[in-house]
Structures are given as C-alpha cells and as structure tokens.
Amino acid sequence: MSGTIFDHSRPGREGLSLPELDVPRTDPAEALGGELLRKDGMGLPEVTESQLMRHYVNISIKNYNIDRGLYPLGSCTMKYNPKLHENLARLPGLSELHPLLPDGQVQGTLQIMYELSDLLCRITGFDACSLQPAAGAQGELTGLLLIRSCLESRGEDHRNQVLMPDSAHGTNPASCSLAGFEVVSVESDQHGMVDVDDLRSKLGDRTAGLMLTNPNTLGIFESKVEEINGLVHDAGGLVYMDGANMNALLGIALPGAMGFDVCHLNLHKTFSTPHGGGGPGSGPVVCNSLLEPFLPQPRVVKNEDGSYGLSRGGSQPVGRLLAFHGNVGVMYKAYAYVLSLGTRGLEEVSRNAILNANYLKARLTEAFDLPFDSGPCMHEFVVSGSRQKKEHGVRTLDMAKRLLDYGYHAPTVYFPLIVSEAMMVEPTETESLESLDGFADALLSIAREAEEKPHLVTDAPVNTPVLRLDEVRAIKELCVTEPPSEAGKAND
Numbered sequence: 037m038s039g040t041i042f043d044h045s046r047p048g049r050e051g052l053s054l055p056e057l058d059v060p061r062t063d064p065a066e067a068l069g070g071e072l073l074r075k076d077g078m079g080l081p082e083v084t085e086s087q088l089m090r091h092y093v094n095i096s097i098k099n100y101n102i103d104r105g106l107y108p109l110g111s112c113t114m115k116y117n118p119k120l121h122e123n124l125a126r127l128p129g130l131s132e133l134h135p136l137l138p139d140g141q142v143q144g145t146l147q148i149m150y151e152l153s154d155l156l157c158r159i160t161g162f163d164a165c166s167l168q169p170a171a172g173a174q175g176e177l178t179g180l181l182l183i184r185s186c187l188e189s190r191g192e193d194h195r196n197q198v199l200m201p202d203s204a205h206g207t208n209p210a211s212c213s214l215a216g217f218e219v220v221s222v223e224s225d226q227h228g229m230v231d232v233d234d235l236r237s238k239l240g241d242r243t244a245g246l247m248l249t250n251p252n253t254l255g256i257f258e259s260k261v262e263e264i265n266g267l268v269h270d271a272g273g274l275v276y277m278d279g280a281n282m283n284a285l286l287g288i289a290l291p292g293a294m295g296f297d298v299c300h301l302n303l304h305k306t307f308s309t310p311h312g313g314g315g316p317g318s319g320p321v322v323c324n325s326l327l328e329p330f331l332p333q334p335r336v337v338k339n340e341d342g343s344y345g346l347s348r349g350g351s352q353p354v355g356r357l358l359a360f361h362g363n364v365g366v367m368y369k370a371y372a373y374v375l376s377l378g379t380r381g382l383e384e385v386s387r388n389a390i391l392n393a394n395y396l397k398a399r400l401t402e403a404f405d406l407p408f409d410s411g412p413c414m415h416e417f418v419v420s421g422s423r424q425k426k427e428h429g430v431r432t433l434d435m436a437k438r439l440l441d442y443g444y445h446a447p448t449v450y451f452p453l454i455v456s457e458a459m460m461v462e463p464t465e466t467e468s469l470e471s472l473d474g475f476a477d478a479l480l481s482i483a484r485e486a487e488e489k490p491h492l493v494t495d496a497p498v499n500t501p502v503l504r505l506d507e508v509r510a511i512k513e514l515c516v517t518e519p520p521s522e523a524g525k526a527n528d
C-alpha cells in the first residue's frame with residue numbers, strides 16, 4: 037500500500053457507522069446563519085477503518101526508531117525508556133488538566149512539579165530550579181538571562197562577553213546572541229579539553245561568564261573544571277554548565293560542586309523522554325542561591341499549611357519564558373524515572389552508559405581514527421572517518437548512509453566541528469552487549485567495504501524506501517509532498 041491517505045479515498049466510504057439520531061437535529065443554517073456554512077465538503081479522506089489503520093502502521097514502519105533498533109546519536113541520547121512512564125503521564129487525572137485550573141484543583145501536579153524540582157536540585161547539587169523552559173536551548177537562554185540580570189543588579193552591565201570552547205554545541209553561541217552577549221571562542225588543547233592558557237588570555241573586564249559542557253561534546257570529562265571555574269569567578273564572571281547530557285554524571289558527580297553557578301538539563305534526553313522528532317521537550321534550569329532571585333516566575337511553592345501553589349513576583353525575575361508552566365507531560369515521566377531508579381539506579385545508569393561507550397570505542401578504533409585520545413571516554417565518543425576519506429574517497433556521510441542498509445540509524449555526523457569527518461557515537465546504557473557488538477560489526481564491515489569495494493558505500497543506501505537523494509537538489513528544490521499515484525489507487 038503506498039500513496040497518501042487521500043489516494044485511498046473513495047466518495048461515501050466510511051470508517052465508522054453511527055446510529056440514526058434519536059433526538060431532534062438542529063438545522064446548522066439556522067444555528068450559524070447561512071453565510072457561515074461551508075459550501076463544499078471538507079475534503080477529508082473517505083476510507084474504511086482498516087484502510088486507515090494499515091496506512092498509518094505502514095508509514096510508521098518506514099521510519100527508524102528506538103523501539104526498532106539501536107540509535108547511537110551522539111549528544112542526543114536516544115535511549116529506550118520504560119513504556120510504563122508513558123502510561124503514567126497519560127493518566128486522565130494528570131493529562132486532562134487545564135493550565136488555568138485553580139491551584140486547589142491541581143494539587144497532585146503541583147506536588148509532582150515541586151518534588152521534581154527538588155530532585156533535580158539534589159541530582160545536580162544546586163539550590164533552586166525553574167521547570168519552565170521547553171527545550172535545552174530555552175534553558176540556556178534562561179540561564180544566560182539569569183547571569184545578565186545578576187550582573188546588572190551589581191551595576192556591571194558592561195560585562196557583555198561570554199566565553200565558550202570551540203567544541204560547544206551550536207545552541208550555545210545562538211543562545212548567547214539571543215541573550216545579548218558577544219561570543220568569545222576558546223580553543224581546545226591537544227587532549228580535546230579547554231586550553232586553560234587560551235582561556236586565561238581571554239578573561240577580562242568584559243567577561244560576563246563561561247559556558248561549558250561537561251563532559252564536553254567529545255565525550256571527555258573536563259578534568260580541570262574546578263580550576264577553570266575558579267579563573268572565571270576571579271575575573272568577575274559566572275559559569276554556566278550545559279547539562280543537556282547528564283547520562284555520565286547522574287548519581288556520580290554534582291555540577292554544583294564543580295563550581296558552576298547555573299546549569300540546564302534536558303529531560304527529553306536523560307530523563308525518560310527521547311530526544312528528536314521535534315518535541316515536546318523540557319529544559320529545566322537549576323542554579324545556586326546567588327542566581328535564585330532572578331529565576332523566571334511563577335515557580336511552584338509549598339505553602340505553610342503543606343499545600344502547593346504558584347509563586348508570583350520574586351524580587352527581580354527574568355519574567356515568564358513560556359505561557360503557563362512548561363511541558364508538564366515530560367515532567368511526569370522524569371519524576372517517575374528518578375523515583376523508580378532511586379539513588380543507586382541513577383548511578384548505575386551512568387556507569388552502564390560509560391561502560392557501553394568505552395566498549396564500543398575500543399571496538400571501533402580498530403578501523404577508525406580517534407582524534408583526541410585522552411583515555412576513557414564518558415557516555416559518548418567521537419571517531420573520525422578521515423582515513424577512509426583520504427585513502428578510499430569514502431566520506432563519513434557515505435558510511436552513515438550505508439549503516440541504513442545494515443539496519444542501523446547513523447550516529448551524529450560532522451559534529452563537533454573541530455573533528456573532520458566526525459562520527460559522534462552514544463550507545464546509551466540501555467543497549468545489551470549483543471546489540472553493541474551488532475553495531476560495531478556493521479561499522480567495521482563498512483570500513484572493510486570502503487577499502488575493498490568503495491562503491492557499495494558511496495552508492496548507499498540501497499535497501500531503504502527512499503534511496504540516496506541529490507543533496508543539492510533536495511535543498512534547492514525541496515518537495516515533501518507525494519504526487520497522487522496511480523499505483524496507490526490500484527493497490528487499494
């Protein structure tokens with residue numbers, strides 16, 4: 037069965053039969069006034085129930101997803117998450133609330149939000165939390181606005197530069213510009229960590245702060261983090277940690293104790309909602325007591341009588357970041373995730389994520405270059421396809437496409453920017469030894485093909501519903517609609 041649902045439509049066909057009305061019918065023309073009535077039909081597809089079901093199921097299996105196989109997308113943490121959490125978040129008492137209901141009628145949800153804030157503070161070693169931001173990038177913006185408000189309150193608004201390593205995630209410089217700061221890039225040293233001398237030379241009177249990802253985007257723990265944060269503080273700046281990827285730190289290390297002032301988390305990566313697919317997301321911000329007064333309002337508070345409510349005011353709030361209170365559905369899942377794992381379980385998540393990444397790294401370095409070898413990696417690592425490109429004319433992009441033929445989603449490619457032909461691999465804690473081996477075997481086999489029969493790789497994919505696209509045409513003449521097909525009609 038192919039084509040769009042409209043290709044299957046036949047006039048008068050129905051998916052649902054309703055009994056005859058046994059109450060008087062209101063004449064729509066009378067109720068609405070004739071001029072508001074639609075002149076033509078609604079143009080909805082007319083199909084049977086089974087046609088409808090088959091159509092969507094067939095579309096769903098054309099796509100690759102975490103429920104079908106390993107999804108080693110570095111930095112994005114595509115891991116299997118318990119389906120039970122989806123069920124919990126869909127309980128009618130939670131999912132059918134209206135955000136304008138009075139506090140007294142949403143005590144359960146307010147309690148969950150309050151306790152989740154507290155759990156996230158404990159997991160990160162911070163004092164206060166705002167659950168409002170709806171994505172990691174919005175969390176970054178929030179954190180930077182906290183820094184800006186704090187500097188303004190000290191009369192230091194001339195501090196307008198934010199430093200960040202050249203390996204930073206693309207959202208970091210974008211959030212900085214949006215918050216009105218100038219970005220100053222800091223070089224990485226030969227171990228893939230912040231070059232502390234370069235950092236020192238760029239600190240000064242105009243330094244507002246530093247944004248650091250730890251573990252960084254190469255999957256390497258910045259072991260000089262305390263020294264780095266001390267230098268920024270001594271220069272009068274504040275430090276932001278990009279905590280989008282907490283898979284290696286959960287239950288083991290506290291960003292608050294490393295000297296950071298503020299950090300955001302991606303609940304839709306680490307805490308039981310997969311990343312990708314355009315949302316919904318949740319990027320809470322946690323910070324120390326210095327920045328707490330500037331957090332966006334409202335926040336969930338516990339009243340003296342033990343009930344929960346929403347704060348209004350606060351001394352110098354950044355203001356609202358979002359209508360209402362953020363993506364509460366994602367928060368329910370995060371809350372269930374943390375409580376079901378407990379302290380020991382969270383630590384086990386990190387240890388398994390780190391173990392899996394190191395195992396895969398050890399297997400893949402048999403065929404691929406490792407640009408920065410600083411010993412064991414954290415939850416992810418970056419290898420380079422430079423050797424395959426130089427020796428056989430096979431690019432990382434080709435190998436990523438070939439992986440589709442082997443039944444795997446590709447890792448993140450061409451990021452971080454400081455690694456040429458980068459492949460950024462994050463297996464996550466939820467993969468078994470066999471599935472890690474399956475992926476390693478596939479990639480090693482592709483490396484052998486690159487050597488022996490490179491056209492197999494450069495022509496890939498050959499087994500997917502859509503074959504290789506002309507990249508330039510796909511951008512310049514983007515077409516995402518399918519023309520009505522005769523084949524589709526015949527296949528009905």
Ligand SMILES: *Cc1c(COP(=O)(O)O)cnc(C)c1O
Binds near residue numbers: 281302
């Ligand atoms: C995913 C990610 C972000 C951005 O998160 P979004 O929810 O996609 O906005 C920021 N920093 C790092 C390191 C990330 O991996």
